[in-house]
Amino acid sequence: MTLQLNAALTARDVDVDLRLEPGERVAVLGPNGAGKSTLLGLLAGILRPDSGRAELDGQVLFDRSPGRQRWVPPHARGIALLAQDPLLFPHLSVLGNVAFGPRAAGQSRRRARAAAMRWLEEVGAAEFADRRPAQLSGGQAQRVAIARALAAEPRLLLLDEPMAALDVGAAPLLRRTLRRVLADRAAVIVTHDLLDALLLAHRVIVLDHGRVVESGPTADVIRHPRTPFTARIAGLNMVTGTAEVAGVRSAGGELVCGTVRADGGAGAIDPGEPAIAVFSPSSVAVYAGPPHGSPRNTFDVTVTELEPRDDQVRVRAHTASGLVLLADVTAPVVGELDLYPGQQAWYVLKATAVTLYPA
Structure with missing residues (x-):
């Protein structure tokens, strides 16, 4: 799976280029308002760029070049977005939440539930299968959200600060879960936490004012920061x-x-x-x-x-x-x-x- 994106959104003063190799995980860092969530929105199809082109594994996601107006809707992109809030369906059980993606893709109820249980076991949340989201802690709900995202078998996983709303005890456990389930998977991870970049990503890009101002292997960027923001967060x-x-x-x-x-x-x-x-x-x-x-x-x-x-x-x-x-x-x-x-x-x-x- 490869990803190539070039997109500009004038209203938010964002103009970014991004490329992912097969199985690569990239952490996106930057100050508030730098354009990190906009980048995820462009990839997920929540936002439409004014110009640019994106291609995922040979499929054109959008092409806003002169004379072209190609656009693939979010549900047809093979991309899953995991936000800070788990956004679980409150009326469904945990198992029903995770089975939702496979069912929407046309799988039988039996196969969808089997896939859901497999992913719940993978993230260590099988014991919560019969619970409703309101009965889960923040860390438990986020693990279920990970299982739900992966049960849809996305080609690309987008994570928008998945640890931001968790307490200090739950965040390290979720980080370890992500390390395991993201192995060999392509992912774009927006984070403010240096450890997320260190432990989850192969490469880091730093956004500022809607532009990529720094990019490279995670250890190199942290060891030799070239922007004040990177230097500040690399203070460990x-x-x-x-x-x-x-x-x-x-x-x-x-x-x-x-x-x-x-x-x-x-x-x-x-x-x-x-x-x-x-x-x-x-x-x-x-x-x-x-x-x-x-x-x-x-x-x-x-x-x-x-x-x-x-x-x-x-x-x-x-x-x-x-x-x-x-x-x-x-x-x-x-x-x-x-x-x-x-x-x-x-x-x-x-x-x-x-x-x-x-x-």
């Missing part, structure tokens, strides 16, 4: 590598110990699997010499940049292997330690401040 330390019993070992050999949060609660990452360690720059303490005391994550670094940020200073540094790490300290600390580019220092943080995820 992320260490990618291989899981070990105690934490994540980077390609350069650094071991980052932390707490596994693979599914929002108890979990495990098998040693040898790809993994990511994430921690905030504010959790990093900076020392002028090697620290003493209880075992903690310790990094021998060289300071490369000092960036004033309101009442704090962001200290950018790298290890001998080239691993870039950030620390947020107060201005008095910078003066007390006499920090400057080129100076050797030590970054220290507790393992409890580091979260580990499967990559």
